Amino acid sequence: MRQIDLTRIAGLLFDKDGTLLRYDESWGPVNRECARIAAAGGGPELEAKLLLACGMDPVSGLTRADSLFAAGTAAQIAAGMVAAGSPLSADALTVEFDALFVRATEYSVPVTDLAGFFARLKERGFRLGVASSDNEQSIRETAARFGFIAHLDFIAGYDSGHGCKPSPGMVHGFCAAVGLEPDQVAMVGDNNHDLHMGASAGVGLNVAVLTGTGSLETLQAAADVVLDDITALETLLPVHQTA
Structure with missing residues (x-):
């Protein structure tokens, strides 16, 4: 040392x-909402896939250290979800996520x-x-x-x-x-x-x-x-x- x-x-x-x-109390619900937005009606299976791709276990709700959710920007998370199968564009998702993250301060712990x-x-x-x-x-x-x-x-x-x-x-x-x-x-x-x-x-x-x-x-x-x-x-x- x-x-x-x-x-x-x-x-x-x-x-x-x-x-x-x-983190978990403040951002668990927000991460799930990100996946719901990015899935664009694709259903629970796609939402779970998007959560996993960005570092959150959809069952336990725990987020992996140094994952996209844990350390990424809105743009990086958006790009990760597009790569994992979101039908939306990364630019459109980034705008959605930035707005969501501002609203999410109301629920922060x-x-x-x-x-x-x-x-x-x-x-x-x-x-x-x-x-x-x-x-x-x-x-x-x-x-x-x-x-x-x-x-x-x-x-x-x-x-x-x-x-x-x-x-x-x-x-x-x-x-x-x-x-x-x-x-x-x-x-x-x-x-x-x-x-x-x-x-x-x-x-x-x-x-x-x-x-x-x-x-x-x-x-x-x-x-x-x-x-x-x-x-x-x-x-x-x-x-x-x-x-």
Whole structure:
């Protein structure tokens, strides 16, 4: 394990789904709706095939770590469903999925009281951001609904102009926005796409959480630390920080 100076960490960049929100509770119904839309009346058999292709077991409702559903953008999920047999075009599905994902914020289940959590981190001087494979509007809707949008210094979705995970663009965008170097940033996520993005950008700390689709077995190789959920960050990081 690499040597990490936690006192240097001044910025926290969070993934959204599976990190701030509990994945299965929040996204299981949404994934099923994606398959229903993409099947275009093709019936339960095609819907099940589309779910499996994108990483969700239609029986158990569990989503596979690092699958399209777990880590992909709307466009990538759409392309995967077309490849698996959806009769619709990938472009049309992408538009449908982006709209669905914005509406889905109404049913999201947070990991904790996100307003209080982000307020406490902000009071300690951390720069805070969210970087998701979802679209930017969906992130903003989520942050507004759960009361922490005022505490964010940076928001990036796949459509915000910083590229997609696992490329380092979102981390670099965060650093530019808040005036930090990558080694002053902790990347916090539930999938290897998040951790690989952090590593490629040179972050100072790669944190994995177990509230999403990843497990200790799938995450520990790429993570500096694996936590049960984001609330453990409050005791992991030193109390006194500088902005």
